[in-house]
Amino acid sequence: MLDGGNQKRLSRRELLRRAGLLGLSVPAVSALLAACAREEATPTTAALPTTAPPAATPTAAPAATPTPAAAASPAVTVGPAAGEIVIGVLATLEGAFALFGDEGVRGVEMAIAEFGGEIGGKKLRIVKESTDATPQVAREKARKLIEQDRVDLIVGPLSGDEGLAIRDYAKTVPDKTFVNGTSAAQDTTLRDPAPNFFRFSTDGVQWMAGLGTYCYQEKGYRRVATLGEDYSYPYSQVAGFLLEFCKLGGEVAAQFWVPIGTRDYSSVISSMPADIDAIYVILGGSDAVNFLQAYADFGGQAALIGGSSTIDQNVLEAKGNIRQRVIGIPGAGPVAADNPDPAWQAWVEAYRKQFPDGLSTPSLFCWGYYVNAKGLLLGLREVNGDLSDGQKKLQAALAKVAFDGPTGHIELDENRQAIANNYVTEVAKGPDGNLYNKLVKVVEGVNQTLGLPKEQYLALGSFTRDNPKCEDIHRAFGS
Amino acid sequence: MTWTQFVTVTLNGLTLAALYFLVAVGFTLIFGLMRVVNLAHGSLYLFGGYVGWTVAERSGNWILGAVTAAVVAAVAGLALQQALLRPIQGQDLREALVTIGVSIVAADLMLAQWGGFTYGFSPPRAISGGARLPVLDIGYPRYRLFLLAFALVVGLVLWLLLTRTRLGITIRAAIDDRDMVSAVGVNVQRLFALMFAFGAGLAGLAGVVGGSAFSIASGEDARYLLASLIVVIIGGMGSLPGTAVASLLVALVEQYSLALFPTYAAIVSFLLMVVVLAVRPQGLFGRPA
Numbered sequence: 001m002l003d004g005g006n007q008k009r010l011s012r013r014e015l016l017r018r019a020g021l022l023g024l025s026v027p028a029v030s031a032l033l034a035a036c037a038r039e040e041a042t043p044t045t046a047a048l049p050t051t052a053p054p055a056a057t058p059t060a061a062p063a064a065t066p067t068p069a070a071a072a073s074p075a076v077t078v079g080p081a082a083g084e085i086v087i088g089v090l091a092t093l094e095g096a097f098a099l100f101g102d103e104g105v106r107g108v109e110m111a112i113a114e115f116g117g118e119i120g121g122k123k124l125r126i127v128k129e130s131t132d133a134t135p136q137v138a139r140e141k142a143r144k145l146i147e148q149d150r151v152d153l154i155v156g157p158l159s160g161d162e163g164l165a166i167r168d169y170a171k172t173v174p175d176k177t178f179v180n181g182t183s184a185a186q187d188t189t190l191r192d193p194a195p196n197f198f199r200f201s202t203d204g205v206q207w208m209a210g211l212g213t214y215c216y217q218e219k220g221y222r223r224v225a226t227l228g229e230d231y232s233y234p235y236s237q238v239a240g241f242l243l244e245f246c247k248l249g250g251e252v253a254a255q256f257w258v259p260i261g262t263r264d265y266s267s268v269i270s271s272m273p274a275d276i277d278a279i280y281v282i283l284g285g286s287d288a289v290n291f292l293q294a295y296a297d298f299g300g301q302a303a304l305i306g307g308s309s310t311i312d313q314n315v316l317e318a319k320g321n322i323r324q325r326v327i328g329i330p331g332a333g334p335v336a337a338d339n340p341d342p343a344w345q346a347w348v349e350a351y352r353k354q355f356p357d358g359l360s361t362p363s364l365f366c367w368g369y370y371v372n373a374k375g376l377l378l379g380l381r382e383v384n385g386d387l388s389d390g391q392k393k394l395q396a397a398l399a400k401v402a403f404d405g406p407t408g409h410i411e412l413d414e415n416r417q418a419i420a421n422n423y424v425t426e427v428a429k430g431p432d433g434n435l436y437n438k439l440v441k442v443v444e445g446v447n448q449t450l451g452l453p454k455e456q457y458l459a460l461g462s463f464t465r466d467n468p469k470c471e472d473i474h475r476a477f478g479s
Numbered sequence: 480m481t482w483t484q485f486v487t488v489t490l491n492g493l494t495l496a497a498l499y500f501l502v503a504v505g506f507t508l509i510f511g512l513m514r515v516v517n518l519a520h521g522s523l524y525l526f527g528g529y530v531g532w533t534v535a536e537r538s539g540n541w542i543l544g545a546v547t548a549a550v551v552a553a554v555a556g557l558a559l560q561q562a563l564l565r566p567i568q569g570q571d572l573r574e575a576l577v578t579i580g581v582s583i584v585a586a587d588l589m590l591a592q593w594g595g596f597t598y599g600f601s602p603p604r605a606i607s608g609g610a611r612l613p614v615l616d617i618g619y620p621r622y623r624l625f626l627l628a629f630a631l632v633v634g635l636v637l638w639l640l641l642t643r644t645r646l647g648i649t650i651r652a653a654i655d656d657r658d659m660v661s662a663v664g665v666n667v668q669r670l671f672a673l674m675f676a677f678g679a680g681l682a683g684l685a686g687v688v689g690g691s692a693f694s695i696a697s698g699e700d701a702r703y704l705l706a707s708l709i710v711v712i713i714g715g716m717g718s719l720p721g722t723a724v725a726s727l728l729v730a731l732v733e734q735y736s737l738a739l740f741p742t743y744a745a746i747v748s749f750l751l752m753v754v755v756l757a758v759r760p761q762g763l764f765g766r767p768a
């Protein structure tokens with residue numbers, strides 16, 4: 001055996017070369033393998049304990065039951081069978097954003113359950129596809145859903161850059177209809193929108209409505225630094241905060257943009273200027289947790305202001321002592337956990353009933369996928385499930401859909417973008433020990449330009465890591 | 480950059496290097512001895528972290544959590560080596576592919592078991608909280624200093640083990656020429672199993688020790704695998720001093736770039752790797768073929 005091994009052994013140099021190559025190809029290969037694995041697993045991902053719908057809701061069951069034929073041969077089940085409507089769901093079901101994806105799928109399942117799992121006598125079936133929050137994979141998976149699984153409609157995606165990619169892809173398949181998940185880059189619908197992409201959820205700028213004003217007027221912050229991940233959604237969030245904060249006279253001392261997945265924030269924290277009142281932080285999932293932990297460890301003095309995902313329920317329910325460090329942080333977003341609105345209370349109740357092992361309160365990801373799926377299903381009901389004529393009838397109906405969701409009235413503007421309520425919140429500890437976003441202020445009917453004149457708003461240009469600056473905001477809108 | 484900022488960022492680099500060293504050293508030892516590129520190493524790290532968190536939370540004892548994590552990861556590593564890798568020993572491409580497969584399956588299983596939540600540890604009071612550094616008068620988290628000390632101890636023990644003990648001599652001999660070592664009557668298979676379990680155990684331990692500095696969450700496995708790969712490619716596969724020096728280089732470069740130009744921090748460590756590979760393809764401490 002050793003002799004055999006000896007002959008097969010490669011020279012050290014060859015080995016090193018191969019090892020290096022392997023190392024570089026690991027991300028690619030594993031992404032590929034993960035993709036394959038996920039495709040195979042599509043019918044069964046619902047079996048994960050976290051996403052499995054309870055037996056109490058028979059309506060969601062068809063979607064979750066793996067069709068035996070699917071496992072045997074994909075050729076048998078692809079495409080809608082007679083009398084069924086197939087909805088593809090794009091969400092991040094693995095990796096750092098896995099929890100968000102789970103929440104998104106729950107939102108879709110809630111909406112479908114609400115409609116009894118069928119519309120116009122046609123059964124609703126969902127096909128889940130996992131993305132990894134990158135635009136390339138989102139586009140690839142959307143194509144797979146449409147070309148291979150032959151879905152009629154797509155709900156998703158979850159993350160900012162993905163949304164831009166899906167918007168562009170949607171233009172190439174005009175006879176399919178897309179509704180957003182929670183992707184919240186503003187440009188997805190503000191600039192160059194796709195006629196068949198609808199967003200019933202608000203975007204990253206809208207989610208900040210009210211926060212800049214609250215921080216300036218109530219908290220008395222005058223000078224802030226901003227810290228965010230370096231992609232389209234945090235750009236929108238920072239811009240949304242600055243639009244109000246700068247207009248009132250606030251100043252920005254420094255801006256930091258870090259790569260997604262940054263683990264160690266200690267050096268960023270030590271680079272923060274000393275003369276600031278607060279740091280505006282927009283980081284998602286474990287990035288937010290890592291930052292909050294490091295900030296506490298390093299004895300950070302400035303107050304914190306949270307972007308919508310920094311203080312989302314997913315972060316608040318992180319396990320361990322990090323939870324104690326977020327109490328009192330102001331933030332804003334499309335949901336507030338203790339919203340007294342009966343519609344919200346009823347929705348939270350339904351969520352808890354349908355997902356006993358879900359979060360204590362549904363997160364904004366559940367909300368986003370829910371309102372988008374609900375908008376889509378309302379449109380479908382309007383046309384009685386009729387998808388003929390290249391879905392033209394459905395798309396026309398969707399543009400007119402308006403409804404009262406768990407967070408109040410939602411309607412679309414001419415770019416098929418939601419106008420909805422927004423909530424300024426503060427992290428608080430509930431009587432049961434769970435952390436939640438306590439409602440501070442409701443901002444009603446927030447549109448995409450935060451009520452600012454559209455022409456000047458568009459003239460600011462796309463939001464990037466350097467845009468907008470406070471001076472630009474003063475110049476455009478006065479102060 | 481001010482003086483205090485420079486010191487803090489340097490300390491951040493040193494402590495991050497400590498963590499990289501803890502994770503990568505098992506990886507490089509396994510490679511050095513067995514020529515197996517264990518691409519499931521990150522999964523062992525994450526697995527150790529989850530198990531350690533669960534035990535620490537139930538028992539309220541962080542140290543017990545860390546020890547359990549090391550033991551459980553070592554057993555998992557041993558099982559991986561005995562059940563899957565031993566039958567295909569010597570076929571390095573297959574070995575690498577099998578370990579990639581294991582890492583993907585493990586990632587999904589762990590996601591099903593622990594969910595997508597982020598887990599934070601509560602280390603004992605003695606090593607948490609802030610410390611005031613003498614002379615410089617800079618506040619610094621005590622846990623990070625512990626991390627640095629811990630990695631130094633592990634590195635020192637390993638170095639003594641490899642250079643001063645009979646086992647270490649056998650291991651070094653086997654790294655140089657395992658057929659010869661086997662011919663003089665050493666049970667090489669047992670040595671392999673021991674080393675694999677040891678490397679896996681270190682990864683599991685790092686899951687708790689490193690997870691306490693940051694956090695544990697789904698997706699960390701891939702990040703630490705990548706970090707380990709960069710470290711051992713720069714340091715030279717299979718070299719203990721190489722791993723130590725490369726950990727320092729990678730972590731310091733990462734921290735300085737995060738402080739100076741955070742936007743481009745992600746690519747800088749890859750740039751470092753490109754430069755090293757261009758100048759010294761075998762890595763800084765790797766031996767030429």
